[in-house]
Amino acid sequence: MKAVLCKALGPAQNLVLEDVASPVPKKNEILLDVQAAGVNFPDTLIIEGKYQFQPPLPFSPGGEAAGVVSAVGEKAGNLKVGDRVMALTGWGSFAEQVAVPAYNVLPIPAQMDFTTAAAFGMTYGTSMHALSQRGQLKAGETLLVLGASGGVGLAAVEIGKAMGARVIAAASSPEKLAVAKAAGADELINYSEASLKDEIKRLTGGNGADVIYDPVGGDLFDQAVRGIAWNGRLLVVGFASGRIPELPVNLALLKGAAVLGVFWGAFAQRQPADNAANFQQLFAWFAEGKLKPLVSQTFPLAEAGAAIEMLGQRKAVGKLVVTMA
Incomplete structure (x- = not known):
């Protein structure tokens, strides 16, 4: 089979396409014929050795995939x-086949195509877990989404609306904000032109945002935490800005606020029943037309490195997907 390989830690330009042996599934795994694979921010980190875990070299990046089961281990359940x-793979999806533990595999709804499915799992799974289990977002509350035109940001906008929240989308350009508006955002903040903290206060009548969804970190975190409401919840999703911020904890004290970490991959493994329930609701909203994953661009397998590079440079809107066709 063909696979994109990381043979030495470094930039995406170093990835190579080679023929390698097909993986052999273990007893608890399935072998997936990959049709499409989603590109996610962890892919930009794992190839440079900057992610929470590091697979042994050489490895194929790509943390999620959609396709057809071609072989099943004897203890792989009902698949x-x-x-x-x-499937949530962690790595290995930028290849024609990947072996995946059965507990990380979900059937695709009949009306969902492979490209959409490859863009769905990680972003919507992350945002649903963030807003439901971690943020406990309630109907009528105000949700602020930073990086609102990216994959997880757009998912958070749509899920927030589906949960009955008033959604404020924040992004760095009018073009990105237009995408968030089309996804259902009620209010918009262009933080390249105005103070995020001041705009939060203006749009909330000085009360602040009840839940803040932050996949960006850096300076935006510093401003956002100062615009949180009494009993507010700030969700730490990621650090796309490149800087992990530090929290003056007196700000949490003064607002009775909580700062909550979001690690969907660990949640999916530790609480599989809760994760399955999340996806049951997500698939229902998808069927109702409330969730419409935006795939802005697809890449052939040989150009997976270019897709990772585009995402790392924060040039992507919505999701990028690598396809095998």
């Missing part, structure tokens, strides 16, 4: 050859 599924 069977021919099933259309999406």
Whole structure:
């Protein structure tokens, strides 16, 4: 099979496309014929050795995939050859085949195509866990989404609206904000032109945002935490800005606020029943037309490195997907 390989830690330009042996699934795994694979921010980190875990070299990046089950281990549950599924792989998805533990595999709804499915699992799974289990977002509350035109940001906008919140989308350009507006955002903040902290206060009548969804970190975190409401919840999703911020904890004290970490991958493994319930709701909202994953660009397998580079430079809107066709 063909696979994109990281043979030495470094930039995406160093990735190579090679023929390698197909993986052999273990007893608790399925072998997936990959049709499409989502590109996510962890892909930009794992190839440079900057992520929470590091697979041994050489490895294929790509943390999520959609395709058809081609082989099933004897302890892989109810999955069977021919099933259309999406899978959380951690790495290995930028290849024609990948072996995946059965507990990280979900059937794809009949009305969902492979490209959409490859863009769905990680972003919507992360945002649903963030807003439901961690943020406990309630109908009528105000949700602020930073980086609102990216994959997880757009998912958070849509899920927030589906949960009945008033959603404020924040991004760095009018073009990105237009995408967030189309996804259902009620109010917009261009933080390249105005103070994020001041705009939060203006749009909330001085009360602040009840829940803040932050996949960006850096300076925006510093401003956002100062615009949080009494009993507010700030969700730490990631650090796309490149700087991990430090929190003056007196700000949490003064607002009775909570700063909550979001690590969906660990949640999915530790609380599989809760994760499955999340996806049951997500698939229902998808069927109702409330969730519309935006895939802005697809890349052939040979150009997976270019897709990772585009995402790392924060040039992507919505999701980028690598396809095998």
